[in-house]
Amino acid sequence: MQEIIQQTLNYLRGIWRFRWYAMLLAWVIPIIGWVGVAKIPDQYEANARVLVDTDSILRPLLRGLTVETNVHQRLGLMTRTLLSRPNLEKVARMTDLDLQAKTPGEMESLLDELSKKIRISSARGGNLYTISYNHSDPNMAKEVVRSLLTIFVENTLGDTRQDSDSAQKFLSQQIVEYEKRLIEADNRIKEFKQKNVALMPRTGQDYFGLLQDSRVRLEQAQLELEEALNRRDELRRQLVGEEPVFGFGNTAKSASHPLDERISKLEGRLDDLLLQFTEEHPDVIAVRKMLENMESEREQDQKNPLPSFQSNDQSMEQNPVYQQTKISLGQAEANVISFQTRAKEYTQRIDELTSKVDTIPEIEAQLKNLNRDYELNKKSYDTLISRLESAKLSEKAERTGEDVKFKVVDPPRVPLAPSGPNRLMLDSLALFAGFACGIGLAFLLSQIRPAFYDQRTLQTFVGVPVFGVVSRLWTPELLRRKRLEFAAFVSVGIILLFVYGGVLLLRDIDVEQVSSLTETLKEKI
């Protein structure tokens, strides 16, 4: 610690030794600096602010329907690429700045200067963009900002349109390709199906499902067959037992004739007619004639009767219970046969399936593969088509101008007061630079021409023994001179500060004010 302090002290002493050189530099540099600052021409800054409104009403409405580009990102990129060379050239042409540049080299430097001085910044939130430009001519500053604004708006709109166009083109290409693929897949499936037509599984069921199903059905059919057999047997037995019962009850009614019924009907009708009409009515006469014919016919029949068994059979036939049972038996017989064929069919089918246990699943798997391929292509194809649609829709939405809106909040205008250079800062900088350089020079000199300040450095440097140290003796005369010199030094420094203040004051006073002041003074004189 002691050594560090000693070292620092030695440095300070070294600087103090060359204080007048430092002071000289502290005077020279600021004066040069102030003259230089006075010669810098005024700069005028033109500003324009644009509000980029990305939250239009159309946007939320179309959400999901259109392709949503990230507007902020696009704008960010836009602001960064706005200062590209072609854009700057455009600006130069629009503002006639290019007329000043006669050689390519001049043009180059002109564009360089443009790109250096143009500032584009987005304020908080990112939607408010500020474009500003500095120029010694206020009108030119405004013109440059105006043309930049135009380019900015144009480019941001044009860009997406191009993007959208190319995107659509790509989508269309893809769609054509997928269509081709889809057709190919379709063909493959068709061919496959044709080749394996016999082995094609039914829709919705694979091989094992089918086998299982067939087995269940077979079981069911066998059960039903058994039921039908039992039923038939039972019915047959009933029918055999019924016959004697019927035959014996029907013999008494053998006298009845088939015409009896008709005759009784006609008699009834004759009675009805007689209630309304007289005997002379043609209807009555016709009915009576018909009745007489029938009665005579019946009498003839009764003279030649039919054999008895015939009549016995006929009576059995006429028994409704018997007839019913017989019909049921017939049905049962038919059922039995149908169930038998069904069971046979299922057994056959199961056999068939079992025999093809190797081939069918494989074919099924192949088919599934083909189908999957097809489905995949189809899905992509459908998506592409829907995307293309939404791309077209979003392009249309953009065309309406509702997607991104540019509102010029502050149009560029001709600045009245100069915005720069910051003379106060530059003047102060010159002053500080003077001080810093002065101290630096003093330090440099003290390092170039180092002296000894303490015994230790002397000892180590010279390498011969130091016998002793003699302190400085301060005589009154010497002290007086030392103080005088110090006072002079400080006052020279203070004068410098005063000059600095004066320079700042002069800067504040307008040039016009000064000229008017001098004129009034002249008049008075």
Place this chain on the structure above:
Amino acid sequence: MSSIERMMEKLKLSTSNGGAPHKVVEQDPVGRRPPASGAIEKQRKACSINIDMKSLESVGFSAPLQDRAKLAEEYRRIKRPLLSNAFSKGANVIELGNVIMVASAVSGEGKTFNTLNLALSMANEMDITVLVVDLDVLNPALTHLLELDEKQGLTDVLLDPDVTLEDVILSTNMPKLKILPGGRRHTQANELLASDQMRRLTHELSTRYPDRIVIFDAPPLLMTSEANVVAGLVGQVLLVVAAGETTQSAVKEAVALLDEQKVIGVVLNKYKGFNNGQYGAYYCAYGEE
């Protein structure tokens, strides 16, 4: 205008520890006669000067009263190694060890100041006599300081075989301190100092009394060639370095010029630090008591 004022005017430009005048009160009124060969006899009897500490102090060649103890202590430190070298015995004996040259790299570093104060300090020793020789014949600051410009001195002895050492050595009010002024200015100062005569003279001064210390106030080493010549004659060299003034390279160069066989010591003069490694306060109080 008093002589003090005149000297102050003359030496205003030189720094305090280095060359300011002072008043010499001559006890003998005859001492001011212009030097001439005919006046030798008379001058021989009139060779005592008075060194007034007050006058020395006023021109910065001695410390004000409050600092005197400190200054004295600083010189005690410096003279100790010089004396031990001068009177070393046996194997360590140094040839002409009692002849000490006070030199510096450039002018204005305080050779004369150191010569005088060292001489005064040594004169306080019990058993030593001190002879101060102003060897800076081109700029005899010591001679100026003591207002001995008119006196015969070293050059006269070297040039004139009739002038003997006894004629020019001046005694002072301090019994153990004698002074040999520079003498007349001479254009061939370098040759004079390099002469055999000078060598013999140095030898004589060194060996005449066994208890004598001879201190040469030499010209600056880097500015004159005489200093190198003189450095060859002495046993010890005390190099004065002004703190914060003499550049390091100058010191290095000066040291390089000196013969390595000689005993070389350095004194850091005009030190402005708070503490020079000594405990001044103690000695100060001691000195005042």
